[in-house]
Amino acid sequence: MLKLAWFVPSPMEGSGGHRTIFQNINALASEGYDCDIYIEDDNSYLNLKEMKSSINKYFGDIKANLFLGFNTEVKYDAVFATAWHTAKAVRDIPYQTKKFYFVQDFEAYFNPMGDGYLLAENSYKYDLTPITIGKWLSNLMVEKYNTASSYFDFCADHTVYKRLPEKTREKAICFIYQPEKPRRCSIIGIEALGIVKHLMPEVKIYLYGSKNKTNVWFEHTNLELISVEECNNLYNKCSVGLCISSSNPSRIPFEMMAAGLPVVDIYRENNLYDMPDGGVKLADQTPESIASALISILTNDEHIDQMSRFGVNYMKDKTLEHGYKQFTDAVKKIISNEDFELKAYPKSYNQEPIIADAFTKKIRPVYTDNGKSPEKVKDLLRKIKNKVKKIIK
Structure with a gap:
């Protein structure tokens, strides 16, 4: 042994x-x-x-x-x-x-x-011989460090994360909120949610993932740390999930998709090699762009259903056992004195990013549809930014 x-x-x-x-x-x-x-x-x-x-x-x-x-x-x-x-x-x-x-x-x-x-x-x-979660990190090992590596896919526990047909979706967003982890970009996420909440006050906001609290100025529910079963219930009752990760994809968007929840994340290189073209919308890293992506999903029930079906189907074969086999096969290969191939992988997300500028016409139709004039939006954003500055201090 x-x-x-x-x-x-x-x-x-x-x-x-x-x-x-x-x-x-x-x-x-x-x-x-x-x-x-x-x-x-x-x-x-x-x-x-x-x-x-x-x-x-x-x-x-x-x-x-x-x-x-x-x-x-x-x-x-x-x-x-x-x-x-x-x-x-x-x-x-x-x-x-x-x-x-x-x-x-x-x-x-x-x-x-x-x-x-x-x-x-x-x-x-x-x-050292790298085995990475996801393709982007394997690409990075090759392109930046000339190091051959292997990877295993982002998978989900299908005994936990699954669609619950008896659950009725709320007009709600859940956000993995972990202010103690800078890579989760909690300030940008909260600012984006503040914009959504102002323009669509009927939307419920659920934060979860941390015991740390901060001064969030809009109405919300902070569930703090919850079990994986409670996560699946949350994913089944919300209309869209927001998970921001800036150092590699998180496993959370893939678990959300397995539960049939449409996902929003940011459009950065680290998310382009493992995220699929459907089931996920990647937005430019500004709060306005993230808010625009969330609103575009929340205001289109047909699109929610399409993204939900895509996510469930995409994750169907990505069971934990699938990832374990990829990992254990990679370990066996190296222990048997075989080498990994020095190989790069193509991008899997090929859509354009959602880009919105609150001070141009690009995002005005979204706001105008909700009865908000561009002048009011500018005033709103100024107030939000001032509050964010106070929180940072």
């Missing part, structure tokens, strides 16, 4: 990245690998027992041995890094072993340009 080790950052409640790591470790264990997980000792836990209890509570049963700290006492056939600061620890292992890099984000984007950015970027130059 081959022994594998994983170096994992200290997990927190609700972490989708840790959920993905532990799910794929379980998939390897099911294939007969003996897995050990070394959790970063960052003083989050008093002892090993407390750490194990927290992980079990947040993420369920994991088919692996858990250790606190990155000090290994045995030799492994392969070792996985799972974040930029764990990559150096894997690089520096002194004995001969296969060294993998489980990449879920371009983590340099988590930091402003400087030491943090450059140190994170350096982790892709350590001669």
Whole structure:
């Protein structure tokens, strides 16, 4: 039996990245690998027992041995890094072993340009073998670092995320709101929702995904952290989901599509290689453009139905088991001394971005249809921007 080790950052409640790591470790264990997980000792836990209890509570049963700290006492056939600061620890292992890099984000984007950015970027130059979630990161490994990699698709748990025919859709938006994660662009998302709420006051706004609260000036419901089953119920009662991710796609839009929920995200390079042409609208990164994309869906019931059907059909074959097989096959290939192909992938999203400028005629028809003059819109945007500045301060 081959022994594998994983170096994992200290997990927190609700972490989708840790959920993905532990799910794929379980998939390897099911294939007969003996897995050990070394959790970063960052003083989050008093002892090993407390750490194990927290992980079990947040993420369920994991088919692996858990250790606190990155000090290994045995030799492994392969070792996985799972974040930029764990990559150096894997690089520096002194004995001969296969060294993998489980990449879920371009983590340099988590930091402003400087030491943090450059140190994170350096982790892709350590001669570890990347396996990425999604094609964009694999492309990045090839184009920027000349490193061959493999990927697995964004998938969804079909036992959880599915259409519930008995649910009636509300005129509502759900937004994955995580102000503690800059890559989720919570300020831009809230500003966009403020525009929608002003122009369509009947629309309900649901925030979820974090215990952190802030001063949101319009009427809304903050559900905070909810279970995956509650997420599926939310996706089935809303008309559109907003999920902004700027460092790789999130798994959330794909789970939304599996539940039949139309999705809005931003039109940036990181979203163009894994998002499909239907089921999703990608908007320019301005609040006005995001608001325009949301309104265009909310005001067209036929389009909601079309996007919903497309999303369910698109995700039909993208089960968790499909992703696990892609991942475990990639691991087997490298352990068997085969090499990944140095290969780039084409874009999967080929639509034009939705671009709106509140001060030009491009977005005026949307506002005028709702009885708002351009002058009132300008005044609204000034007020919103002033409130956002106060929140930032």
